[in-house]
Amino acid sequence: MQNITDELINKGIKPSFIRVSVLNYLRNTIAHPTIETIYNSLKTLIPTLSKTSVYNTVELLADFGLINVVTIDKNESRYDGDIKFHGHFKCEKCNNLYDFSLLDVNYSDLKNFIINTKDVYFSGICANCVKGGV
Amino acid sequence: MQNITDELINKGIKPSFIRVSVLNYLRNTIAHPTIETIYNSLKTLIPTLSKTSVYNTVELLADFGLINVVTIDKNESRYDGDIKFHGHFKCEKCNNLYDFSLLDVNYSDLKNFIINTKDVYFSGICANCVKGGV
DNA sequence: TGTCTTCTTTGTAATGATTACAAATTTATA
DNA sequence: TATAAATTTGTAATCATTACAAAGAAGACA
Ligand SMILES: [Mn+2]
Ligand SMILES: [Mn+2]
Ligand SMILES: [Zn+2]
Ligand SMILES: [Zn+2]
Numbered sequence A, B: 001m002q003n004i005t006d007e008l009i010n011k012g013i014k015p016s017f018i019r020v021s022v023l024n025y026l027r028n029t030i031a032h033p034t035i036e037t038i039y040n041s042l043k044t045l046i047p048t049l050s051k052t053s054v055y056n057t058v059e060l061l062a063d064f065g066l067i068n069v070v071t072i073d074k075n076e077s078r079y080d081g082d083i084k085f086h087g088h089f090k091c092e093k094c095n096n097l098y099d100f101s102l103l104d105v106n107y108s109d110l111k112n113f114i115i116n117t118k119d120v121y122f123s124g125i126c127a128n129c130v131k132g133g134v
Numbered sequence C: 001t002g003t004c005t006t007c008t009t010t011g012t013a014a015t016g017a018t019t020a021c022a023a024a025t026t027t028a029t030a
Numbered sequence D: 001t002a003t004a005a006a007t008t009t010g011t012a013a014t015c016a017t018t019a020c021a022a023a024g025a026a027g028a029c030a
Helices: A002-010 A017-027 A035-042 A051-063 B002-010 B017-027 B035-043 B051-063
Strands: A068-070 A078-080 A087-091 A097-100 A102-107 A114-125 B068-070 B078-080 B087-091 B097-100 B102-107 B114-125
Touching: A002 A017, A017 A035, A017 A051, A035 A051, A051 A068, A102 A114, A102 B114, A114 B102, B002 B017, B017 B035, B017 B051, B035 B051, B051 B068, B102 B114
Parallel strands: A087 A114, B087 B114
Antiparallel strands: A068 A078, A087 A097, A102 B102, A114 B114, B068 B078, B087 B097
């Protein structure tokens, strides 16, 4: 938890309880939760929490590069506390999001372009659903 | 235009005027237009056109694999008449969408997964905006 | 401590793309 | 032509996200 606080301070962000809680939550889940899920998960820890604060907080954290926004879902953003470069797979059956390693993305045609973000989104059926699901 | 009609027929889709027009429009632009843009562009050709029909049509075309939906834009889908595998770059300054060649995407960790779609989205500043924009 | 200022958090309303759906229109079939 | 089926349209509903002003908490200073 101290490291989370330090991460915020190092970026010049005041480590309010909400900010520390949201960042800590995202750093300790692989679920790539939605706003709704983050909100519900922290509600017991922070009973006065508002959904607007969750929106505000993830926007702030994303702006400072502390988390990533995963827009693989067309109608609901998901948030990722893992900012190492990796790909995302969405299962069309169970809707779970999986991380996978990206060794390299080999491209051309972008001479003189400045590339700031690289997102790789796959979709299909996950191994668990392939062999019968739950 | 005949080839567009045939494409629809080959998929078992009745080639109504709207369907042929939308598919033909998407096959002849590199702009990756939004629903709004498609609607406005075809309004002169089809004065009675409704936005709902544009939604219905692109959904149908996408379901049959005749076009691709590009969800690089968080709040508005874009549609692509080019179904060959390629990446998309979104310029944060001019908001234009650019195609680029993807030689290969080298990944691991997806053993026993069935992969149906692969999307590669980059963002940053395009070459034109880098050297001063318009 | 009390006052003033600034930052954070909250609740509510507005926005806007997408979806739902039934009526109207067109097209196919007998 | 009459009937059925498919397509198209207009309007209303949905719902994630954004805007915004009020409320609350924290910091500075005397
Ligand atoms: Mn991830
Ligand atoms: Mn394209
Ligand atoms: Zn699955
Ligand atoms: Zn540009």
